[in-house]
Every structure is written in structure tokens, then in C-alpha cells.
Amino acid sequence: QTKKEVAVVIPEMQEMEQFYTTRIEEKLDELKRIPAAELGLDSTTSKELELRNETYRMLEKELAGNPGNERIRSAMIRYYQMKLELLEKILDEHHKYNNDANNSDSTPLIRKNVI
Numbered sequence: 001q002t003k004k005e006v007a008v009v010i011p012e013m014q015e016m017e018q019f020y021t022t023r024i025e026e027k028l029d030e031l032k033r034i035p036a037a038e039l040g041l042d043s044t045t046s047k048e049l050e051l052r053n054e055t056y057r058m059l060e061k062e063l064a065g066n067p068g069n070e071r072i073r074s075a076m077i078r079y080y081q082m083k084l085e086l087l088e089k090i091l092d093e094h095h096k097y098n099n100d101a102n103n104s105d106s107t108p109l110i111r112k113n114v115i
Helices: 003-032 043-049 054-065 070-105
Strands: none
Touching (some): 003 070, 054 070
């Protein structure tokens, strides 16, 4: 790779990283507001959900050493996509479970004199 090609790659990666890290951090903040017992996640799983886990650090190191390597860039993008998808799924399932629990635990509409 020439220096010019590497210079083009780095801004692309910076934009992508900023986009994903912002969204992932938002989801992590939302997740942290939910009591751990409610989520049912063990400490290992919670640690793995953090943005900068061991996989992230390994990819970051590889990318720093080979900024023009398309395979590493693709792996980093996929890492972000999977992390965001996983967080969204956990939050969606939690909200769905809470909505279902709230609906089933509530007094039937007939007894509330709504119907």
C-alpha cells in the first residue's frame, strides 16, 4: 500500500468508527439503566458487551499495523455491526418481555370497567 492509499483509508475508518461507537455507546448507556438482575446477564457476558473488549483491541492493533488491509477493515466493520445488532436485540427483547409481563400482570379490561 502506498502512503496515499493509507491516508484515504484512515479517514474512512475514523468516520465509520465514530458512527458505530456513538450508536453502541448510546445502547450501552440504555442497557446500564436496566437493573442487572432484570437483564439476567452474567459478568462475563456484560464484559463482552462493552465496546472495547478483547476482540476490539486485537482488531484495532491489527488495523494500526495494516491500515490498508481490506480484510482487517471489513472485520472491524463487522465487529461494530454485530456489537450494535446484539445490543439492539437484547434491548428489544427486554422491552418486549416487560411489555408482555405488564400486559399479562395487569387487571383484565373487563374488571377495570373499560369494556
